[in-house]
Amino acid sequence: MIAGVPINRGGNTGEAGVTVLLTQLTKGIYRRTSEAELGMRLKDFVALAYMRAHSGISQHELGEAIGVDANNLVILLNELEETGWALRRRDPDDRRRHLVDVTSKGAAALAKAEGAITLVEDEVLAALSASDRATLARLLAKAMDRVPVGAAQN
Amino acid sequence: MIAGVPINRGGNTGEAGVTVLLTQLTKGIYRRTSEAELGMRLKDFVALAYMRAHSGISQHELGEAIGVDANNLVILLNELEETGWALRRRDPDDRRRHLVDVTSKGAAALAKAEGAITLVEDEVLAALSASDRATLARLLAKAMDRVPVGAAQN
DNA sequence: TATTGTTATACTCTATAACTATA
């Protein structure tokens, strides 16, 4: 008791939930990366990496997948087009849609950023063995395979 | 080629990196939680959960662990004290420091929020078996055990 | 002189709403 206010004792004192751990780990990566080292912002990296893995995806689907609202994605893709890293083209089958792709120049920038990201991941995941890291990557991929991040709808 | 700009073809098209996956998963959780369902904000949850697991931790250490800058932590803890969920007291051995704790009231609110968080985690991690989830939680805890998130220093 | 915490402020990121065009 401090000043008459009861303090929590005992009960659940360990076992941090997945949400807390994911938050910590993600923040750890974000705080250790810098635009200078990556050659791009982390949000550029995430968008380009997803676009490379899903060539010709629609702008809308991209936003759903990486959790960026449609309006913010417009701005992000504008910037990626200005740097020459990505391209939008109209979907001939549905002229409302934009199909997005990484350019060769974007792929080169992405590859460079991946080198820098790997160093950060090595640091943040230093406590894990190579086998542990492979398992972690596999489980994360499996979890994301089914469920979209879910961008807000208008 | 589109308008003379070369598109990236082939090369790395799968295997999303850990950073991208962690970003997606964490965003997925954040987007699915609401203050109404949790009874608190997610940042309150993260702070309280860490404080409960590390009773009597200093304010500075808490900020390091959960990746909240010292100035923002002041505001967050002010709010947690106003709601009666946390307490600060001076460290008698070093009167510059504040030691923080979850109150019994805070522990009750935290337990309620954990119920809501668990439902969200169930949804986001639906593709994983119970065994997979346990492994994921173990690996995340192992990774975080060593490396602090690293709040910015003044 | 360095550290902990605080305050004030500026900046970035994200979300909300209204609009255009296509279906």
Add this chain to the structure above:
DNA sequence: TATAGTTATAGAGTATAACAATA
């Protein structure tokens, strides 16, 4: 009438800098 994308704006979140108290 609904969907994809855009624009403008407001709000939340986060970082930077200067300061007070204590070591």
